[in-house]
Amino acid sequence: GSPRMNFIEGEIARGAGADCIGIRPEHLALSTDSGLWSGTVTVSEHLGSDTFVYVQVDGIGTMLARAGGEFPVHHGDRVWLTPQTEKLHRFDDQGNALHSVAAGAKVA
Structure with missing residues (x-):
């Protein structure tokens, strides 16, 4: 898809099985004030009805988030991201899709 999906490996992925x-x-x-993962905005693209925000997330790497309208952030700002757990996609070590995330899976 476009924009592409964010992928996370390591302890966070293992917490989701x-x-x-x-x-x-x-x-x-x-x-701009709370969430699961925090990071620093590297790029903020305001594109009318959407704002695409590239965030260097502590312990994860660069992630892309889409917000509505003119989300008020700029390069260098601190932000927080929280995933919709029910929308996570899980993959095994071969890149094969696994079943949906189990209730209570930990992504912190």
Whole structure:
């Protein structure tokens, strides 16, 4: 898809019972004051009805989030991302899709 899905490996993925998890930019809640993962805005693209925000997330790497309208952030701002757990995609070590995320899966 476009924009592409964000992929996360390591401890966060293992907490969701996978080798890798994927989350689409539109399934990440973006906040300027609280959330699950925090990071620094590297690029903010205001495109009318959407704002695409590239965030260097602590311990994860660069992630792309899509917010509505003129989301008020700029390069260098601190933001927080929270994934919609029910929208996570799980993959094994061969890249094969696994079943949906189990209730209570941990993504912190």
